[in-house]
Amino acid sequence: MNNNDDKPIIYTYPAPVLRATARPVENIDGKIQNLADQMIRIMYSAPGIGLAANQVGELERLIVFDRHPGKEGRDPFVLINPEIVLSEGEEKYEESCLSVIDFSAEVTRNAQVKVRGVDRHGKPVDIEADGLLAICLQHEIDHLNGVLYIDHISSLKRALYKKRLKKKLKAKK
Ligand code: NI
Numbered sequence: 001m002n003n004n005d006d007k008p009i010i011y012t013y014p015a016p017v018l019r020a021t022a023r024p025v026e027n028i029d030g031k032i033q034n035l036a037d038q039m040i041r042i043m044y045s046a047p048g049i050g051l052a053a054n055q056v057g058e059l060e061r062l063i064v065f066d067r068h069p070g071k072e073g074r075d076p077f078v079l080i081n082p083e084i085v086l087s088e089g090e091e092k093y094e095e096s097c098l099s100v101i102d103f104s105a106e107v108t109r110n111a112q113v114k115v116r117g118v119d120r121h122g123k124p125v126d127i128e129a130d131g132l133l134a135i136c137l138q139h140e141i142d143h144l145n146g147v148l149y150i151d152h153i154s155s156l157k158r159a160l161y162k163k164r165l166k167k168k169l170k171a172k173k
Contacts, residue, residue, distance in 0.1 A: 039051050080117055083117060085126075
């Protein structure tokens with residue numbers, strides 16, 4: 001993470017790192033712990049309910065999220081090498097992403113998921129989730145595979161967003 005001046009950097013679409021596949025974490029060392037801490041800080045200050053390592057420019061299979069998104073108080077969790085092992089049902093939710101600026105769109109995902117991974121102490125964990133947490137986990141795990149929520153919307157809607165973003169980036173120059 002490029003963080004010399006302590007300014008959080010969140011990569012935004014169309015940055016190539018968002019399209020890359022993150023590699024499994026083999027050692028939960030100091031670098032990984034620092035990355036997790038920084039990501040939690042960045043997530044809450046954004047503010048957001050989840051963040052994947054790709055979004056801060058690190059291709060490690062690591063996500064952070066709040067275990068009770070949308071509720072008062074903070075309950076951050078670090079999940080390493082997460083994998084969806086069970087998914088059921090269907091749910092539509094209006095999603096947005098810290099890496100896809102000024103946009104939101106309805107996405108259909110599984111309503112319930114079971115996610116397996118290890119926590120920051122290397123302990124295996126299974127997380128059963130529904131509601132917003134289930135959506136969040138699917139969204140963040142997608143990031144580790146180079147997938148963005150806009151890949152799940154219609155090509156027409158995606159084209160409209162790309163056009164709008166192009167205009168915006170041009171205006172900035
Ligand atoms: Ni996202």
